[in-house]
Amino acid sequence: MIKGNNLYPAYQPALNSPLVSGPQAFFGNQAIGQVFKDTSAHVNVNFQWGPSMEQVYNDIGDQFANAVIGRGTLSDGLNAVQQSTVTYLQKQGFSVTT
Amino acid sequence: MKDQFVPWTWKQVTLGNAVYAIPQDSGPMGLFYREDIFKKYNISVPTTWAQYADAAAKLHAADPNVYITDFPPRQPGWFTGLVWQAGGPLFTISGQSWKVSINNPQSQQVASYWQDLISRKLIKTEPDFANAWFHDLQSGAVATWITAPVASPPGSRESGVLVPSSKMLRRPLVSGASHLCPSGRRVKPFMATGVALRTSSSRLRSIPSRLPSSLSGSIAISRVWMR
Numbered sequence: 001m002i003k004g005n006n007l008y009p010a011y012q013p014a015l016n017s018p019l020v021s022g023p024q025a026f027f028g029n030q031a032i033g034q035v036f037k038d039t040s041a042h043v044n045v046n047f048q049w050g051p052s053m054e055q056v057y058n059d060i061g062d063q064f065a066n067a068v069i070g071r072g073t074l075s076d077g078l079n080a081v082q083q084s085t086v087t088y089l090q091k092q093g094f095s096v097t098t
Numbered sequence: 099m100k101d102q103f104v105p106w107t108w109k110q111v112t113l114g115n116a117v118y119a120i121p122q123d124s125g126p127m128g129l130f131y132r133e134d135i136f137k138k139y140n141i142s143v144p145t146t147w148a149q150y151a152d153a154a155a156k157l158h159a160a161d162p163n164v165y166i167t168d169f170p171p172r173q174p175g176w177f178t179g180l181v182w183q184a185g186g187p188l189f190t191i192s193g194q195s196w197k198v199s200i201n202n203p204q205s206q207q208v209a210s211y212w213q214d215l216i217s218r219k220l221i222k223t224e225p226d227f228a229n230a231w232f233h234d235l236q237s238g239a240v241a242t243w244i245t246a247p248v249a250s251p252p253g254s255r256e257s258g259v260l261v262p263s264s265k266m267l268r269r270p271l272v273s274g275a276s277h278l279c280p281s282g283r284r285v286k287p288f289m290a291t292g293v294a295l296r297t298s299s300s301r302l303r304s305i306p307s308r309l310p311s312s313l314s315g316s317i318a319i320s321r322v323w324m325r
Contacts, residue, residue, distance in 0.1 A: 010104050028315050033247070057174040074213045075206055075210060078200055094196050
């Protein structure tokens with residue numbers, strides 16, 4: 001079914017293929033696909049993305065890049081992105097609540 | 099058809115009864131760690147976030163050149179994976195409005211956890227997928243990497259096998275997914291679905307050739323624990 005492996009499939013039968021879920025020599029023959037298969041089964045299915053993820057990600061990156069050199073904290077950064085996201089969505093014409 | 103796909107990936111491509119894409123690639127995250135480094139310093143592989151912070155301190159005390167991991171400041175998809183696991187909603191829909199909660203309590207909990215490690219200088223904070231970062235992975239200056247299975251590099255040597263953590267996740271980490279839309283075009287993940295970026299970006303695909311074969315047999319994987 002699978003001949004090369006640069007993906008981790010979402011298709012369940014592919015997860016059971018030997019290439020994905022078999023032992024991998026690089027990892028000391030650990031069947032690492034099994035670890036990820038178990039993990040996949042428990043991921044929260046209800047995570048909701050927003051309409052401006054690109055803006056959110058850019059803003060988080062900017063804030064965290066400052067935080068790691070001591071300009072504010074990660075927490076400050078999240079508060080700033082909360083505000084910038086509300087402002088951005090309002091400018092885009094979305095109805096926003098917090 | 100639905101039953102053929104990992105449930106969370108199916109939810110990403112559906113709205114109500116309508117199906118908008120076919121899930122293709124996905125990025126559940128695990129803890130990639132250097133078994134040999136943990137053994138060398140006689141430090142147990144962590145099975146809780148608290149133990150992970152303890153191990154960070156022990157490792158760095160044992161060798162000031164070794165850090166348990168890197169916090170990549172400009173990798174918000176990675177951070178979002180941690181918030182997703184913690185159950186923090188960045189956005190929800192409230193009637194006809196978007197409710198924005200980027201700084202929800204779970205996000206702040208995740209931020210505080212990493213801020214503590216940063217403030218105590220127990221982790222690195224360099225950009226990921228940069229030369230220095232690759233060097234740190236290769237030289238053992240960084241002992242773990244919490245990431246998705248696309249990081250699996252090829253290799254050939256055998257070594258010890260690790261039993262995954264006994265304290266398993268109930269809500270594991272996930273870093274992203276990509277999907278095939280009806281046109282057959284593979285869509286940039288977050289444009290199509292709002293999903294974090296990692297698994298289908300071209301730079302990530304270059305990883306397998308860049309993780310050095312010298313690490314063969316040194317890396318093991320475990321699930322990442324809940325708080």
